[in-house]
Amino acid sequence: MNTIEIEAFLAVVNYGSLTEAASSLFLSQSTLSHRITQLEKDVGMPLINRGRGLRSLTLTPNGSEFLTIAREWMDLIHKTKEIQTNKRELKLSIGAIDSAQSYILAPIYKILNHLKQKIDIRILTLQSSELYSLLNYGDIDIAIGHFEQPTPSMVIKKFSSEKMVVISKGILPTYNGLLIDQELDTGDQLYYGFNISFRSWYDRWIGDREYPTIHVDTANLLHTFMDDEKKWAIVPLSMANCMEETDHVSMYRLKNPPPDRICYQIRKKYPRENAVESLNIFDSCIELIRDQKAPKSFHLYRDEN
Incomplete structure (x- = not known):
């Protein structure tokens, strides 16, 4: 069983006929039919009904079960190709509360946007309560939220404060x-x-x-x-x-104001390997904004480590 046989099988499923499936793959019908036959030999069971008089090809019961496997196979192939294509790209996923996105992180995003070194940035606006779970599952690399939630696997630091x-x-x-x-x-x-x-x-x-x-x-x-x-x-x-x-x-x-609003930066103690460099660049952008002492509406805490 190989990728070209799986691709032939999925094309037949999608188009319902050998003629249209072969055309979509730029193959002759005989070549496509041979690939389907070879796939059925490899898996040891018939996958497609080929009875005369059928206007469209249908799956056998085994073929219906095999369809899930075929789709998962091609999905893994596509993900592997994405990794190969993007292996040199830096990636960074940032999750933050709405007000931090718009008013605190905006100047940092502007610097990231103009860096000559390409970073594939994904930004999500979330509630503070959602940030920890997404960090834990690896859906984001860094979070900016309103409250501390002591977690052994996380590093939590004060990020900003403002009146x-x-x-x-x-x-x-x-x-x-x-x-x-x-x-x-x-x-x-x-x-x-x-x-x-x-x-x-x-x-x-x-x-x-x-x-x-x-x-x-x-x-x-x-x-x-x-x-x-x-x-x-x-x-x-x-x-x-x-x-x-x-x-x-x-x-x-x-006259009697509320306490200053404090935002916290949350990261995993051990971030994924291909995010480390991007996180370091993000830190450099924070330092640049801090050293410029701008904007004056909020204070960015200095990393004490």
């Missing part, structure tokens, strides 16, 4: 440059509850005021609902800086 501020299209009353918490109408708030520590702070901060009626979990939804001057939200500074330009919002500081 939390209030944004609004309207003019909010301030005293000595600060917003007074109790004077904010939470009925007009767009609640962006991105992690557990913020939600815990918020439950204490809101006191006996009413909870907001609109809860969102992505920055894009904030753009959608920030549609009048009464609406306001508490967001990370990197997001506020961007929305100041795109949505013409104003930024305010709270």
